[in-house]
Amino acid sequence: MSTKTRFGPQKIMFPCPTTLVVTGTMEEANIVTIAWVSLLTSQPPTLGISVGTRGFSGEAIKKNKDFTVNIATVGIMLEADFCGIRSGRDMDKFAQTGLTPMPSRLVNSPIIKECPLNIECRLTDWRIIGRTNHFVGEILETHVDTDKLKDVDHIGSIDVEAFDPLIYIGGVREYRRLGPKTGDPYKIGNNLKTKQ
Numbered sequence: 559m560s561t562k563t564r565f566g567p568q569k570i571m572f573p574c575p576t577t578l579v580v581t582g583t584m585e586e587a588n589i590v591t592i593a594w595v596s597l598l599t600s601q602p603p604t605l606g607i608s609v610g611t612r613g614f615s616g617e618a619i620k621k622n623k624d625f626t627v628n629i630a631t632v633g634i635m636l637e638a639d640f641c642g643i644r645s646g647r648d649m650d651k652f653a654q655t656g657l658t659p660m661p662s663r664l665v666n667s668p669i670i671k672e673c674p675l676n677i678e679c680r681l682t683d684w685r686i687i688g689r690t691n692h693f694v695g696e697i698l699e700t701h702v703d704t705d706k707l708k709d710v711d712h713i714g715s716i717d718v719e720a721f722d723p724l725i726y727i728g729g730v731r732e733y734r735r736l737g738p739k740t741g742d743p744y745k746i747g748n749n750l751k752t753k754q
């Protein structure tokens with residue numbers, strides 16, 4: 559019989575996406591690695607990011623009023639980690655990593671060319687909880703690398719293997735990659751032999 563070990567209040571939740579959040583302009587922008595990110599609402603589409611108050615990015619997002627969320631891949635793991643252990647206060651992380659800023663369509667903050675999914679957000683709300691800024695961004699535009707779509711008219715046709723997102727396992731502190739597909743959500747549950 560399996561038992562449970564209690565740990566009290568902890569900050570462990572996985573898997574998390576490894577995202578690179580950019581705020582600023584094409585001339586001057588910062589990149590920060592953020593794993594605490596979540597879709598919040600469908601209509602309008604919004605997402606939330608948790609950004610510590612001690613870093614450079616929190617104040618910058620409040621000033622710029624927009625940001626982009628860019629999904630990191632296994633191919634840029636070193637660059638993504640670097641952006642999570644260095645501060646924009648001390649350096650230009652685009653220059654240091656060689657990651658390439660590209661103009662967004664609707665916000666000032668650039669997107670990152672090397673990331674296959676890029677989400678443009680306008681800051682619509684924020685509050686501080688504890689020592690963390692909670693930013694709500696309205697999603698205004700979404701970009702996907704065309705060569706990672708099986709059908710260019712359909713965002714749900716993303717080729718997940720080609721995408722190769724960098725997965726962060728919080729608490730355990732590991733980077734991993736996705737495993738194989740195991741089922742079709744919203745469908746496979748119909749096959750359960752129910753107990754009653």
Ligand SMILES: Cc1cc2nc3c(=O)[nH]c(=O)nc-3n(C[C@H](O)[C@H](O)[C@H](O)COP(=O)(O)O)c2cc1C
Binds near residue numbers: 612645
């Ligand atoms: C994998 C990974 C995930 C991270 N996730 C977050 C996060 O969700 N929120 C946060 O505030 N910091 C997170 N960090 C830490 C920041 O990226 C780090 O403090 C960064 O140096 C701040 O940069 P800045 O001063 O340029 O804003 C993460 C770091 C790593 C390596």
